[in-house]
Amino acid sequence: MATYRISLAMIARDEARCIVRALESVRDVVDEMVVVDTGSTDDTVALAEAAGATVHHVAWVDDFAQAKNAALDHCSGDWVLVLDADEWLVSGAEAVAALRSTEPGFTGLVEIASPTSDGNVTMIRQARVLPGAARYTGRIHEQPEIIGAERQLDVRLEHDGYLAEQLASKEGRNRRLLELALAEDPDNPFLWFQLARAHDVARSPEAACLGFEQAYRLSGPSGPDSPPWRHPFVVRYLACLVMTGRTQDAIDFAVPELEYWHGSADFQFMLGHALLQHAIANPELQPEVVPLAEQAWQTCLSLGDSDLPGAVVGHGSFLAARALVDLYESIGREADAERLRRLS
Ligand SMILES: [Mn+2]
The missing domain is CATH 1.25.40.10 (Tetratricopeptide repeat domain)
Structure with missing residues (x-):
């Protein structure tokens, strides 16, 4: 039976606060971890390497899809699990591991739980398990190309980026990117x-x-x-x-x-x-x-x-x-x- 390889792809900039948590949550499930750093000035790169990731550097050009695609280009896996640094795998390692015996012919949706500072938890589903050939489009709120059918996987991530402390640091950047995209x-x-x-x-x-x-x-x-x-x-x-x-x-x-x-x-x-x-x-x-x-x-x-x-x-x-x-x-x-x- 064919064995397919699984890569983790992540882009990061100044994520020293959380990148080790993200990488350690998937390290035992994937065959390689690829991080594209877009200009960190903190310890992100050293921490990612120490956690077992291969880190590549690209210039940040106000375009999330371009940065994510650079990470995908460096992935050798038949499957790619895409995570942000402020997310981590909480359950579903078995479902990810099962991809090893599954042909990369569909796009996997995972559940992402985001606590917010008002004490609520917001749930979304996103396409994060991609055949290796998939690429992203969109300067901000980038979307992957959907290859094959979308299939819900029993995989759950948690994401702490909607908490007030984290939002404050990214707010200006996201709004500026959206205004650029709206101008076009x-x-x-x-x-x-x-x-x-x-x-x-x-x-x-x-x-x-x-x-x-x-x-x-x-x-x-x-x-x-x-x-x-x-x-x-x-x-x-x-x-x-x-x-x-x-x-x-x-x-x-x-x-x-x-x-x-x-x-x-x-x-x-x-x-x-x-x-x-x-x-x-x-x-x-x-x-x-x-x-x-x-x-x-x-x-x-x-x-x-x-x-x-x-x-x-x-x-x-x-x-x-x-x-x-x-x-x-x-x-x-x-x-x-x-x-x-x-x-x-
Ligand atoms: Mn986030």
Whole structure:
């Protein structure tokens, strides 16, 4: 039986904080580890070499795809596992090892869990197990070429780059790259979405709303052909509208989208907040609107946590229960609050 080789590919710059954690998490699973350094001034290179990686140097030219492709060019594996330095493998070593007896004819999706500073955990799936021939495109938020079918693998990474300390150091760079990309391609809704997300994670919901508005204007309402980023787009746009006090705009945006996203606990969770905040801002509407907020969060509990892109762990479980407990306590429904307390 043929044995296929597995390479790890990583690009890095000034990742001394975390690169050893990343490399050690996969060292025993892959046949080689290739790091392309794009200009570190800290100990990244020495640490990566000491952890067993081969390090190559390329000049940084404001283009993530180009840097990742340089790493792929140096990989000799039939398969390549692509990791960022601020990620690490938490489970699924067996699934990666199984690639040794699998022809490199599909693209493997892995699950990536990202804790955020508000205490939540965001889940996404990304194509990170690639046939060796695959290459990336995109200056920022680079995407690999999909070879063969996409297949979900039982592999899980964790990523700490959405924590506030880490975001602060990368924020300026990412925004600058997005602005460069938008100057070349101003009608690209995905780039506007990414710019909005950069503001959103930096806790600037007003700036985020401006980008989300552009993305919405350029992409129209959700439909069966919507791209995977549509789910985090609708959820975070709704959240940012609520955070900036634009509750009527939030509801106007949500109502037509509800038809498409009623089965998303993340959407229902934010809809509940939009409705409750709207009721608080407009007391005369409370008899009508508060039960709708309650209904949205009850729907979350019956849906359970979703596995849609950008889903937050708890929006279909304990976070919805907590929102309902707070609501029931504030309107004096102590028995209902008590029943849900154990879930929250
Ligand atoms: Mn990261």
